[in-house]
Amino acid sequence: MVSLDDSVIARLEKFGHKFEIRVDPDFAMQVKQGKNIELDKLLATNQVFKDVRAGDLASPEHITKVFGSTDMKIVAYKIIKDGEVQLTTEQRKQMQEKKRAEIISFISRNAMNPQTKTPPPPIRIENAMEQAKINIDAFKSSEEQVTQIVAALRPIIPISLEKIHFAIKVPTQYAGRASSIIHKFELKKEDWLNDGSLAAEFFLPAGMKQDLLNELNSITKGEVIVKIIE
Known part of the structure; x- marks a missing residue:
């Protein structure tokens, strides 16, 4: 269990009743x-x-009336999701900073400069976010916020969430391993040629481009043919 010193109060008020958990x-x-x-x-x-602070327990009757159950997981999840988690100012600040770092990392991995097809450096994203005065919501996931943030950054830096369209051809002896790698991404088509070699097209985030090229070159000993389709 979580220590009381490290816990905060989550509260939900419904049907005239108040429910709190730590x-x-x-x-x-x-x-x-x-x-x-x-x-x-x-x-x-x-x-x-x-x-909570007074140590007054909610009655089982009120819990059942509001939540339809006394199962602790059902009740706790409902209080947290529909209610308010009371964070201190410092906790909110720490969570916002952590979420900001997550969003910067996500954008760096998934966005690109549409002119150069390269991912924007994290420091450039961070500076642009400060310039655009981006407000981070610590209670929403990075994925929920990224589209709106990238739109706000476009007047400041060239940036897009479009993925890079790759075409590759891999010799027969390396085709099986290469196929397993590209299946991690958004595969457009995969053709096994008469000589056993592999030709494929797929999409991936710009920030993963170099890692992918390194991996393909490693397993094929540099014999992979790679083309970026405009």
């Missing part, structure tokens, strides 16, 4: 984002209160 702030945010977290990592106690 939760780990980081795992509570993950629950808000739809992740499944074990209760012993999420909760400081297995009790539902109407006032």
